[in-house]
Amino acid sequence: MPTSAIELRGLAKSFGDVIAVNNIHLDVYDGEFLTLLGPSGSGKTTVLRMIAGFEPPTGGTIKLDGVDVTKTPANKRDVNTVFQDYALFPHMSVQENVEYGLRVKGVDKESRVKQARDALEGVALAELGSRKPSQLSGGQRQRVALARALVNKPKVLLLDEPLGALDLKLRQQMQSELKQIQRDVGITFVFVTHDQEEALVMSDRIAVFNEGKIEQIDTAANIYEHPKTSFVAGFVGSSNMFSSEVAGKLFGIAKSFSLRPEKISIDSSGSAERSISGLVSDVEYLGPMTRYVVDVQGIQIIVLEQNENDRFSDVSSRKGSSVKLSWRFDSEQLLENFSG
Amino acid sequence: MPTSAIELRGLAKSFGDVIAVNNIHLDVYDGEFLTLLGPSGSGKTTVLRMIAGFEPPTGGTIKLDGVDVTKTPANKRDVNTVFQDYALFPHMSVQENVEYGLRVKGVDKESRVKQARDALEGVALAELGSRKPSQLSGGQRQRVALARALVNKPKVLLLDEPLGALDLKLRQQMQSELKQIQRDVGITFVFVTHDQEEALVMSDRIAVFNEGKIEQIDTAANIYEHPKTSFVAGFVGSSNMFSSEVAGKLFGIAKSFSLRPEKISIDSSGSAERSISGLVSDVEYLGPMTRYVVDVQGIQIIVLEQNENDRFSDVSSRKGSSVKLSWRFDSEQLLENFSG
Amino acid sequence: MSVNPNKAVVKLLALPITWLVAVYFGSLALLLITAFFTVDSFTNQVVHVFTLNNFIDVFSDSAYFKSTLRTLGVATSVTIICILIALPMSFYMARIASKASRNILIALVLTPLWASYLVKVYSWRTMFTPETGVLASLLRPLGIDSPGYGLFAVVVTLTYLWLPYMILPIYAGLERLPNSLLDASSDLGASTRQTLKDVVLPILKPAINAGSIFTFSLSLGDYITVQIVGGKSQMLGNVVYQNFQLNLPFAAAVAMIPVLIMVGYLTAVRRSGALENL
């Protein structure tokens, strides 16, 4: 059993009549990259802000490294935050921003200049120390915010959708960089995002939030491959979801399950454990993959197929044709909680 | 040959010494969905703003429906724009925002109230007409901006990264909605984005911009499958790019080409036209797909493979093992212009 | 921090809160109370006996009623003229002028602020002097008589004095107006004039309200400009001035008139969000 950097017990937060966070229990292990994933308003950011100390909980306790910090003010907690809008001080240079945490802790000038330079080097911005934040690009600001947090060598780094404001290409690049930095410094990362692709690529574990509660918490692969509820199956990646009535009608089994579109083969010649025929009603070309919508007795089934060769002309001609869909039993993921 | 809704001839724009748009020739066909795709600063937004009439060109001509409008002010051009920040008037209700274009054209009260209601119904916001923009969510604002533009029944609709501010799930939903609306109303759409996935899914044709010029213009599938330059191959999707030296060393051929990661098979038993062995140096689980980094004589080759079954434990065990990569000749896309 | 005001914040606030309650309003309260006292006509001393006579006098004498109307009229005219001049001027400064000339214009607008109030009013007295003034010399060839001293001169002079206090908030409001809103209006077919009327003006409303608070309040209290360029015209400030030595309670009652009017007006303005813009 790994030791816990953070322990949340019965954590709750209400704003007036609105319950934002509802009785959360969560252990964040030492050195792991944990992602809090969920739609906006699901409580993930509020949990992060309570760990940082910006919001007092209305119930429950927060332990950092075994010590109860529920009533400790933010400036006395050994955690640092990377904000969604970066929150760089506009009147300070990049170097001064990074030095600020050390300055208020009373680190002497010489030492903090050196540490801040090292931190900026760590994010490949050593030569931009004298610029103002307004003179930086979005990606550069993001890196400064990271350096400003990491220079304090916190026990835990909290990241509040730090990549949300970046372009797609830049976001993908920063995802690898962040992951690499986390491995290098060995600090526990708690990362908030609503982007499930980002969560799958970066995380050791993912906690999926829904309406103030944790719906499922597990490794990225397990969350994706074995979603326990229809909410998780639908929010993390896309899924075909069959209620027990539909499953009964189509396959003669009375259980609700989800099925990932990429687990389904079209007109496969190999052996399959489950198969059914349908009519291709739509074909969408996505570049690396093609997305089919197949009508099976009035039920729309989504299928994803890799474009292994330049088959674009083949695949578009499939529209309107009859196909056989097949998959293995172990691709069917039983749902504990089916809704919608 | 389809008729052209827009003809750009030698269009150019400089800001002081900076050349933003450099001698662009472009025909936008009647009723098509054309995407201007490129990184920030590539000139795509400036071209859109010149078509709308917000920026006067420093050279060249713009024809709308065969009529030269180069010197026509924005308010006399039969085009409408959906802005990146939506640009809804904060002091007007949703209904008043949508009515505004009709009001300044002198459409009588009764008729414009009806048309605005219909337009709001078209974007499924009929019941929110009395709200102020600040009371709407991002996705709702986006739809109001769309209704406000479409209610004027413009010859051409210009969209300036209209989905950039939305969440991933919402963005995907709006992508299908926008595409559907374009099919329904039959208006020519010119869509600006930096998101290549978005461009591939939505567009009839894509014009890829780089440094003020159009690098390639073609259908989405052709842009993806047959990129002509290393810039297009690298910007639209990810690619393995081989310079002629590297290709000579690895395959004995003196030509530079790009190769999409999903066209490469790992340890395929079938026949292949080209194959080479390497060592798996990294494995990344992406949910529907797995991404391998394979070291081939010091060159890193990226391979994408669909997770057809729950093979996560298999795939991660591949790290460090020796594999055979293979692909078909027609997956190799010769590059006219190789850089970097 | 907005959630957990701690002791340091409370300590920091002790001084200003004391000022606010004890002094800032105390002084106003004192005035209100004084208005209910009277003056012994022999000793000329304030007598601390409650009476409504001062207010009855103020509201029953038509001379004071006329003064009130005249004062409100002047303050309103000054405010409206300031708005009419400040709007296009700020628009030019914030949206059309180049960055370099913008800075020069701002400096020019602010410069007259530092010249003595009196000097500026006397400059205008020179302008308006009947027969020999600058205005008279300029208008004579056109066959027009100079308006001379009077309410017109008061309005012009006060407009001159308080114009920068209107320009600055409107300029700031215009600087914050997103360009895309102007583009969008033009894109939807609106002419420049329609854009100004339908988009720019309504969005600037809080800034205009903020500037109006400044120009209106500064004009309302004035009694010197009217003495110097107003001819025989009298404003409420003069009535207060004349009664201060003789009958303090009555002066206080007169002084309360604009406060009462303004409390009502402010409640309306506040709702429109004037204070977010200034």
Add this chain to the structure above:
Amino acid sequence: MSVNPNKAVVKLLALPITWLVAVYFGSLALLLITAFFTVDSFTNQVVHVFTLNNFIDVFSDSAYFKSTLRTLGVATSVTIICILIALPMSFYMARIASKASRNILIALVLTPLWASYLVKVYSWRTMFTPETGVLASLLRPLGIDSPGYGLFAVVVTLTYLWLPYMILPIYAGLERLPNSLLDASSDLGASTRQTLKDVVLPILKPAINAGSIFTFSLSLGDYITVQIVGGKSQMLGNVVYQNFQLNLPFAAAVAMIPVLIMVGYLTAVRRSGALENL
């Protein structure tokens, strides 16, 4: 629209640009020119002959030099005290008070603006009256003498008069300050005091500069408050006042002193972006 100013815009700008050039600065230029004229000591008429004598007189007489210093000192003190009071008060209003009490506080801050200038100054005269004033009665039990009339009373009264003009821009600046900056500072280990000093104050600098322009310029031109509560103290405004009838060119030269000082000061303030905040 900022790119293509069309004819409608130019027409709209004709009036205010004329005002700006011909009147706004013409009036100031007239003053500058007058300062170089002299007065015939027999006829008391202004003689239109160029001379530097007025400026030489102003700068050679130590009484005027002292008046200048005193005036600048008063205006500076008033501005600094206004900043010290307005900062925590605005902070409380913008960041700590609930939305309902915030609106009430704003209304309260604005209310005294509508009371006549004279009434407010006379209220303070009552406060500072030696022996019998409110302040004297309050301080006597503590064994302290009331400061009575003088520069101290002038500074307090002017601070009271111009405080709202400092509060409003600072309040607006604080409302626009992103919460995340306060969170970030606290997250990095800063105490509330450090956050105020290192983050809030520097970011409010343009707003404070804007407020300072208002309080400083309003204090600089004042000569009435000093007459009423200043005892024997004199400020530049009084010198101008006394010389206006007798020697207009000399009064103009005195009036130019703050303009010259301020042109230099403003150039400095402008660079820091004061005007973006007001």
